[in-house]
Amino acid sequence: MAVALGQIKDEREQRISNSAFPQNALDELRPFLKDVRRLRFYKEQDGKKVSYECKFKKDRLQYSIEYDSLGQLEDLEFIITHNDIPELSWTNISEYLEQNYNLRRIKKIQQQYPYQSGSSIALLKNALQNLLSPNMNYEIVIVSKVEKGFVDYELLFTANGKFINARRVLNSKYDHVLY
Amino acid sequence: MLAGCSIQNTTMFSIRHANRMGALLFLWSFYPIFGQSNTTVYWQPAVAVNYKISETYSHNFSMLNRNYLYNEGNSQFNVRHIDLAHFSDVQITDRQRLAIGILYRFRNMFEEQENELRLTQQYNLQLKPYVVRFGHRVRAEQRITNSATVHRFRYRFGVDFPLQGEKLDVGETYFIGTIESLLSIAKNTKPEYDSRLSLFFGWQMNENTKLQLGSEYRMEDFTNSRETVIFVLSSLIFSL
Numbered sequence: 001m002a003v004a005l006g007q008i009k010d011e012r013e014q015r016i017s018n019s020a021f022p023q024n025a026l027d028e029l030r031p032f033l034k035d036v037r038r039l040r041f042y043k044e045q046d047g048k049k050v051s052y053e054c055k056f057k058k059d060r061l062q063y064s065i066e067y068d069s070l071g072q073l074e075d076l077e078f079i080i081t082h083n084d085i086p087e088l089s090w091t092n093i094s095e096y097l098e099q100n101y102n103l104r105r106i107k108k109i110q111q112q113y114p115y116q117s118g119s120s121i122a123l124l125k126n127a128l129q130n131l132l133s134p135n136m137n138y139e140i141v142i143v144s145k146v147e148k149g150f151v152d153y154e155l156l157f158t159a160n161g162k163f164i165n166a167r168r169v170l171n172s173k174y175d176h177v178l179y
Numbered sequence: 180m181l182a183g184c185s186i187q188n189t190t191m192f193s194i195r196h197a198n199r200m201g202a203l204l205f206l207w208s209f210y211p212i213f214g215q216s217n218t219t220v221y222w223q224p225a226v227a228v229n230y231k232i233s234e235t236y237s238h239n240f241s242m243l244n245r246n247y248l249y250n251e252g253n254s255q256f257n258v259r260h261i262d263l264a265h266f267s268d269v270q271i272t273d274r275q276r277l278a279i280g281i282l283y284r285f286r287n288m289f290e291e292q293e294n295e296l297r298l299t300q301q302y303n304l305q306l307k308p309y310v311v312r313f314g315h316r317v318r319a320e321q322r323i324t325n326s327a328t329v330h331r332f333r334y335r336f337g338v339d340f341p342l343q344g345e346k347l348d349v350g351e352t353y354f355i356g357t358i359e360s361l362l363s364i365a366k367n368t369k370p371e372y373d374s375r376l377s378l379f380f381g382w383q384m385n386e387n388t389k390l391q392l393g394s395e396y397r398m399e400d401f402t403n404s405r406e407t408v409i410f411v412l413s414s415l416i417f418s419l
Contacts, residue, residue: 011346012346012348012349013344013345013346013348014343014344014348014351015343015344042344042345062309104272104273105273143273148233148234148235149233149234149235149270150234150235150270150272150273
């Protein structure tokens with residue numbers, strides 16, 4: 001497997017009130033939160049990195065906007081299905097998955113708009129209109145069968161379907177309702 | 180301004196929602212006591228240990244005891260029985276599991292009733308489209324006593340989700356709700372149909388320990404004698 005297996009995603013998140021969200025980020029988001037549903041704010045810790053996430057539903061799409069601890073936009077993501085990905089990009093992605101993983105299931109696909117430079121408001125505006133852009137990525141969570149069991153991976157691909165990186169996702173123990 | 184309204188509305192909705200849930204739970208717990216005459220109330224504490232043999236094979240050992248709190252119109256505190264159970268569980272896909280179990284019920288030492296050996300075969304399917312997890316469980320059981328063997332078939336639908344955020348982390352709480360239908364058949368007796376509804380609140384105390392408190396409402400043999408049983412449940416779960 002040509003995957004960086006050493007990278008692990010072990011994210012802890014807790015729901016917070018809007019007042020605990022970075023004020024500058026909240027000011028930036030405010031114009032975009034009109035007519036949204038299920039608005040929630042979270043604080044996340046992945047290793048040493050702290051970030052803040054705002055999640056909501058708008059026009060039937062589930063959005064998630066991530067800021068760093070200083071309130072600088074990091075990315076915007078929304079959940080899609082593989083039918084929303086251009087055919088050529090999807091062919092590249094599925095070929096990569098087939099060649100490198102014992103793929104059992106695709107759990108989630110997100111269209112991701114990472115902030116690189118320039119105006120974060122312009123990025124939010126484009127992303128919330130779901131405009132296709134060469135700078136966007138696809139983040140895909142899969143279930144893969146490995147020798148010892150089933151493992152979740154989170155993979156990142158470019159807009160053209162070129163592999164960027166992969167992280168193993170650590171799931172919480174869900175053994176409390178089996179018996 | 181509008182965003183401010185949305186934020187406030189969301190918070191208000193959550194509080195209202197939580198209050199309604201609490202009120203419903205409270206009323207639901209007590210309704211049958213006042214509404215039915217043949218009602219029994221039990222307190223049932225349990226301890227369970229889950230341990231993994233490999234990534235796809237695990238064991239579960241549990242011990243519980245059932246105590247009368249209210250029976251035949253009187254409040255009381257008497258032990259009814261003690262159960263010892265062991266399950267072996269194999270994960271067949273990332274969402275499906277098969278398990279077999281063995282349980283022994285010590286009842287004779289507390290009441291003039293027989294002890295029971297119970298064998299269980301189980302299939303479990305879990306679906307988690309977003310935050311809420313949905314679980315389907317099908318069980319076949321053979322309840323063996325000296326006088327008879329009762330075959331029982333059960334289907335349970337359950338939902339569970341963390342109460343803070345989208346993922347259950349240490350120190351956070353969660354909710355479980357289940358509804359189950361049961362059919363018991365045995366030689367020379369009428370089939371018995373039961374229904375169960377349960378609500379639990381759980382707390383992930385540390386990486387390996389969970390505490391759950393809840394109640395279960397059972398409508399037993401509802402085509403014949405219609406007995407109502409209420410459980411106050413508490414369980415401590417260790418994952419090794």
